[in-house]
Amino acid sequence: IVARWGTSVRRGALLHPALSFNTSRCQNVSSTDGTVHPAAAQGAGPYRDSVLLPRTEFPMKLTGQNLIDREVQIQQECGFAELYSWQRERKAKKEYCLHDGPPYANGDPHVGHALNKILKDIQNRFEMLRGKQVHYVPGWDCHGLPIELKALGELGTSGLSPLQIRQKAREFAEGAIARQRAAFQRWGVMADWDKCYYTFDGTYEAAQLKVFQDMHSKGLIYQDYKPVFWSPSSRTALAEAELEYNPQHVSKAIYATFALATLPPKMAEAVGELGSISVLVWTTQPWTIPANQAVCFMPNAQYSVVKRRDSSQLLLVATEHINIVMSLCHFLFPSPPPGTELEGGVCQHPTIPRKEVPLLPANFVTMGKGTGLVHTAPAHGMEDYSVASHFKLSVECIVDEEGRFTELAGPELQSLSVMGEGNDAVISMLKAVGSLVKEEECVHSYPYDWRSKEPVVIRPSKQWFIDIASLKDKAKEVLAKVRVIPESARGSLLAHLDRRPYWCISRQRSWGVPIPVFYHKETGEPLINKHTVSHVTQLFSEKGSDCWWELPLESLLPPEVLKKVSHLNYERGDDVLDIWFDSGTSWAAVLEDSRADVYVEGKDQIGGWFQSSLLTSVAVQKRAPYKALMIHDFVISEKGEKMSKSLGNVVDPDTVIHGGEDPSVSPAYGVDVLRWWVAESNVFSEVQIGPNVLNSARDSINKLRNTLKFLLGNLQGFDPRTQAVDPKEMHYIDQYLLHLLRNYSMKMTDAYNDFGAGRAIRLLQAFITRDLSKFYFSIIKDRLYCDPEDSLGRRSCQTVLEEILDGVTRSIAPILPHLAEEVYLHAPGHNEGETMFRSGWIKSSPVWRRPGLEEAVEGACAIRDSFLSSIPGRNAAEYELTIEIEPGLLFELIESLQDEPTSSYSQLTELMMSSQTTLTSALPRDLPADALISNGSFLINLEGGVIREDSAYQVAAVPTSMARCPRCRRYTSSSPDCPCPRCQTILTRAQ
Known part of the structure; x- marks a missing residue:
């Protein structure tokens, strides 16, 4: 047979549910978990020692301290600590670079x-096993306010110099790094842990400043006075990525009126003698009304005049919003003017006498909530500021760094908190002048400082910015060429880019990389150019950024600058760079001129590290620093709750591994259970963890251990280097398993290539359950236990078992490195000192793909399924079969499994699990009356369906007249006390 045949039969239901694995086998056998079957202890009698039962020192399970000690021992014996350096030194055709996003050094x-x-380690280990040279340098994000706050604790910054603050922050960060690094090593993460990167290292800071200089020289970094997110609790500007949006924030929303001091010319003609009209605005931030500079409308919308129900006041609102205000007003003006007719109108400011503000068109006005008319305070809103820039409006800040009104807000408001009593005071002022129409509570999403968990305000400040608008189009262009996993996250990446007009990169703190700028003492003008930045960069590289405060000013300025200006006229800047700029330039410090194959981080980095890395790289290199992004979700409790100490649902990975004080409540699961949990989880949605999940992972690993123990036990004394059988000489069922193993290995490779560790686990479990435990293992045990030790049939079987053991072990190695190395230490055919991770990926062979082989075996399995369905609940080994197949392709296929017309020891009989099998083209006419007849057909596709043959067959099952062999327990003996011919021969040879 030279062509590959197709089949309509699945292998999923080869055993009848009522049959146990040993129904056609010697009772002296082992179950698939490696334990000796109970019958083996009593049923074999004097022949027990002649049965080749599994033997191995590989433990079925490890628990408690034995498990912990064994994992640590394996890490030491198998050189986990040296593995990364070893693979970096070996020759490889390709490099695989997974760039590590720096975890924050502020906790355990x-x-x-x-x-x-x-997740990262699973991918790195797979790529290394595949022969690539892995580039993976772990790193830590070491600067920023959370570290500064935790380091100082209750001391605060009072009375401490910047250098004292930095020293305490550095010590705190180093302690957190040490704890995290020790945990990562214990988890088996492959890296050179002596060569990590840290954002507080001088060499890293210097690389960061080179990026800063490049971007500044291109005009992409500039200083300006504009609104930024400001955290009163932290007293610093924040970037979008440093915000958390609280969806349950409660604001006091108001409807307020601005009287039209001057009607728009076109509108004045239309309303005639209606009288005075006020515009109605809605806002969730009443405190910003004292800073109002305009009221904006949507040019393409329609507007109507309505009358308040509680007074005669006339109000202008968007026609589309009339239903929203109908509880307050009733409809009056029948022909609504378009927004374009509102131009030229001027409003009276409600709380500031004699101040007038214009009606202005703005496309950011939406018809979602409110009245279609937006109160505009350029100093305290991003979109408001864009209107001010276009129409040259004033941008005066009325809020200080602590979130309190300044004197510019007036004596009634000065020093009041804008998010508290100041907000209430403004509402009272509006009510006093008759401008307050309605007050209500509004639950909505509002930005909070991700560190202090307190609400932020928008206020203008003189800061350093990156011009995102100039980078956005190129960033989108290069992002289109980046593979995003999952693809559904691409929209979020683009959305974050779209809603970010600029990036504030200056922070008013001490713990960070100083912005290398000097300010004139009198004018405040910044001194920054390629000479000053290059000089400071070199100093940071040599001395670290502490030198910004340690060295005198004349040492911080380069000689060529000192020739032109006096250092006495300047002072060094106090601001430090945003930590997202810190980490976002890691590509420059770690990757040098190469691109990472992938960045792997949580979904919070969509607006964080992924974006800051993209923007800085596009600015300098005009390309993305990564070829692919893999974005995972967050970890939650088993109940679907966010983890918090107050809820008591925090899962400590150290407790997962080593156990808690009460082992019955918190057992020691070991590292591989933690790794299995990661691999098995759908990481693209919220990942649950808890006792049920961990127990399930432990049980899955124990089941896998049992299968591996069965394989190892049956390979005792077998050396694949000298005793392996050539595939062409193997039994067909063994060749078939090699064929399945090859398919399995290719699917596993594809799964890991796609970051599909979960799919890899499902493939593993399906292969073990369906192809091995329920199929192959149940068929081969007679041959494996009862054939002569060095027979071709048994060696053929052992050859396949060794290949299966090797393939399965390698396939789970990226996920379970400790178990994989433990198996490798027990597996045959290795020299002392060899380790699995230094020996490569699954070694399948194209030779294992045999045309016609699959169809021959699966055709026989289809016939067996028909036979088993005719004897529900009974033992297949107690029957003799006669199989009738009409002449044709199927007959030829099945005939290849049995040389003689009738046999008790053929491959066909082995597959049928029967006492004896006869293959014929016609059933005999003298079948006994108790014969059970079943029939079916098997579809064969030849050459992709060009030739199709649906072959019919019949199976006659007759209770056997043979006795049960006292050695192998098959019904192949002439009398109950006499071994069958096969067993007699084996026993005779042994004497």
Whole structure:
């Protein structure tokens, strides 16, 4: 047979549910979990020692301290610590670079770290096994306010110099790094842990400043006075990525009126003698009304005049919003003017006498909530500021760094908190002058400082910015060429780019990389150019950024600048760079001129590290720093709750591994259970963890261990280097398993290539359950236990078992490195000192793909299924079969499994699990009356369906007249006390 045949039969239901694995086998056998079957202890009698039962020292399961000790021992014996350096030194045709996003050095390791680091390690180990040279340098994000705050604790910054603050922050960060690094090593993460990157290292800071200089020289970094997100609780500007949006924030929303001091010319003609009209605005931030400079409308919308129900006041609102205000007003003006007719109108400011503000068109006005008319305070709103820039409006800040009104807000408001009593005071002022129409509570999403968990305000400040608008189009262009996993996250990446007009990169703190700028003492003009930045960069590289405060000013300025200006006229800047600029330039410090194959981080980095890395790289290199992004979700409790200490649902990875105080409540699961949990989870949605999930992972690993123990036990004394059988000489069922193993290995490779560790686990479990335990293992045990030790049939079987063991072990190695190395230490055919991770990926062979082989075996399995369905609940081994197949392709296929017309020891009989099998083209006419007849057909497709043959067959099952062999327990003996011919021969040879 030279062509590959197709089949309509699945292998999923080869055993009848009522049959146990040993129904056609010697009772002296082992179950698939490696334990000796109970019958083996009593049923074999004097022949027990002649049965080749599994033997191995590989433990079925490890628990408690034995498990912990064994994992640590394996890490030491198998050189986990040296593996990364070894693979970097070997020759490889390709490099695989996974760039590590720096975890924040402000706390202990948690399950979020475990999810991220283990995901990365699974991929790195797979790529290394595939022969690539892996580039993976772990790093830490070491600057920023959370570290500064935790380091100082209750001391605060009072009375401390910047250098004292930085020293305490550095010590705190170093302690957190040490704890996290130890945990990552314990989790088996492959890296050179002596060569990590840290954003507080001088060499890293210097690389960061080179990017800063490049971007500044291109005009992409500039200083300006414009609104930024400001955290009163932290007293610093924030970037979009440093915000958390609280969807349950409660604001006091108001409807307020601005009287039209001057009607728009076109509108004045239309309304005639209606009288005075006020515009109605709605806002959730009443405190910003004292800073109002305009009221904006949508040019393409329609507007109507309505009358208040509680007074005669006339109000202008968007026609589309009339239903919203109908409880307050009733409809009056029948022919609504378009927004374009509102131009030229002027409003009276409600709380500031004699101040007038214009009606202005603005496309950001939407018809979602409100009245279609937007109160506009350029100093305290991003979109408001864009209107001010276009129409040259004043941008005066009325809020200080602590979030309190300044004297510009007036004596009634000065020093009041804008998010508290100041907000209430403004509402009272509006009510006093008759401008307040309605007050209500509004629950909505509002930005909070991600560190202090307190609400932020928008206020103008003189800061350093990156011009995102100039980079956005190129960023989108290069992002289109980046593979995004999952693809559904691409929209979020683009959305974050779209809603970010600029990036504020200056922070008013001490713990960070100083912005290398000097200010004139009198004019405040900044001194910054390629000479000053290059000089400071070199100093940082040599001395670290502490030198910004340690060295005198004349040492910080380069000689060529000092020739032109006096250092006495300047002072160094106090601001430091945003930590997202810190981490976003890691490509420059770690990757040098190469691009990473992938960045792997949580979804919070969509607006964070992924974006800051993209923007800085596009600015300098005109390309993305990564070829692919893999974006995972967050870890939650089993109940679907966010983890918090107050709820008591925090899962500590160290407790998962080593167990808690009460082992019955918190058992020691070991590292591989933690890694299995990561791999098995759908990481693209919220990842649950808890006792049920961990117990399930442990049980799955124990089931896998049992299968591996069965394989190892049956390979005792077998050396594949000298005793392996050539595939062409193997039994067909063995060749067929090699064929399945090859398919399995290719699917596993594809799964890992697609970051599909979960799919890899499902493939593993399906292969073990369906192809091995329920099919192959149940068929081969007689041959494996009862054939002569060095027979071709048994060696053929062992050859396949060794290939299966090797393939399965390698396929799970990226996920379970400790178990894989433990198996490798027990597996045959290796020299002392060899380790699995230094020996490569699954070694399948194209030779295992045999045309016609699949169809021969699966055709026989289809016939067996028909036979088993005719004897529900009974033992297949107690029957003799006669199989009738009409002459044709199927007959030829099945005939290849049995040389003689009738046999008790053929491959066909082995597959049928029967006492004896006869293959014929016609059933005999003298079948006994108790014969059970079943029939079916098997579809064969030849050459992709060009030739199709649907072959019919019949199976006659007759209770056997043979006795049960006292050695192998098959019904192949002439009398109950006499071994069958096969067993007699074996026993005779043994004497």
